[in-house]
Amino acid sequence: MSGGSLDVVGTGIRAVAQVTAEARRRIEAADLVLYATDTVTARWIERLNPRAESLDRLYAPGEPRRVTYERTVARILEAVRQGRRVCAAYYGHPGVFVYATHASLRLARAEGYSARMLPAVSASDSLFADLGVDPGHRGCQSHEATDFLSHHTVFDPAVPLILWQVGIIGDWGYGGRPNRTGRRMLLEKLLPAYGPEHEVVLYQAAQYAACPFLVARFPLRRLEAVPGDPYCTLCVPPTGTSRPDRGVAARLGLTLPEE
Ligand SMILES: C[S@@+](CC[C@H](N)C(=O)[O-])C[C@H]1O[C@@H](n2cnc3c(N)ncnc32)[C@H](O)[C@@H]1O
Numbered sequence: 144m145s146g147g148s149l150d151v152v153g154t155g156i157r158a159v160a161q162v163t164a165e166a167r168r169r170i171e172a173a174d175l176v177l178y179a180t181d182t183v184t185a186r187w188i189e190r191l192n193p194r195a196e197s198l199d200r201l202y203a204p205g206e207p208r209r210v211t212y213e214r215t216v217a218r219i220l221e222a223v224r225q226g227r228r229v230c231a232a233y234y235g236h237p238g239v240f241v242y243a244t245h246a247s248l249r250l251a252r253a254e255g256y257s258a259r260m261l262p263a264v265s266a267s268d269s270l271f272a273d274l275g276v277d278p279g280h281r282g283c284q285s286h287e288a289t290d291f292l293s294h295h296t297v298f299d300p301a302v303p304l305i306l307w308q309v310g311i312i313g314d315w316g317y318g319g320r321p322n323r324t325g326r327r328m329l330l331e332k333l334l335p336a337y338g339p340e341h342e343v344v345l346y347q348a349a350q351y352a353a354c355p356f357l358v359a360r361f362p363l364r365r366l367e368a369v370p371g372d373p374y375c376t377l378c379v380p381p382t383g384t385s386r387p388d389r390g391v392a393a394r395l396g397l398t399l400p401e402e
Contacts, residue, residue, distance in 0.1 A: 147223045149251045150230045151244045153237040153263025156348045158183035161264040169261065173230035175222050180234045181350055188232060215243040216250065223256050236265035240287060240307055266376055267305060269348035273356045274378055276303050281385055288312045292329055300336040301385035309369060309377040326367045337382050339364035344378040
């Protein structure tokens with residue numbers, strides 16, 4: 144038994160196919176793998192390392208998500224403190240919209256344990272590939288939908304906008320009823336910037352190699368019809384163009400093309 148350590152890895156979006164070589168090695172070498180993944184990846188992990196335990200059993204329907212997250216952190220830290228080399232394996236990128244992984248790493252490091260995160264393929268990486276969005280072209284805005292709504296978030300309609308967890312706006316639990324008020328409020332926030340006919344894209348990356356990704360394109364005014372699916376992301380393409388700052392470009396010695 145070692146002195147206790149924590150590796151946090153992601154298994155990507157497409158089951159098993161996107162696990163990196165280094166993540167696989169961490170899973171194999173661990174004294175205990177704690178996983179929160181799709182079922183195909185879960186079975187693969189269990190075959191790779193029989194010392195594996197699902198974090199799903201810590202989820203309780205109807206409970207606020209935050210309570211489950213804290214219970215998950217407690218389970219991960221308990222195993223590290225027992226002196227085990229723990230590998231926490233999460234669906235997607237383990238550092239993208241995952242409270243428990245960041246909190247566990249912070250705690251483990253504060254207590255002097257070796258703790259690190261490996262990157263992986265996230266839903267936004269899949270979206271860039273499937274929808275042809277390049278975050279390097281005029282940037283990219285990315286927000287959790289409820290957070291976007293409940294803060295005075297400043298956004299720029301000339302830059303692509305990605306809204307995560309759009310199917311579960313205003314839901315602090317697990318897949319309650321679709322929140323109509325939340326959708327209406329999101330519509331009210333976006334309408335002045337984009338107008339009712341602006342086309343938005345509801346996106347679902349393929350979870351299995353043989354399946355296609357799914358997109359539904361519709362005018363913004365129909366936003367209230369978004370299904371209550373926790374595994375979809377809204378992409379709002381830019382409207383208009385961002386204005387070049389020719390003064391700054393000149394000071395950089397650059398000549399911008401005429402519009
Ligand atoms: C708690 S976050 C987890 C994100 C995950 N860690 C990642 O790296 O993509 C869940 C949100 O990720 C997005 N998401 C997860 N799976 C997706 C998929 N297959 N297609 C599109 N979006 C997805 C959705 O916005 C969903 O509400």
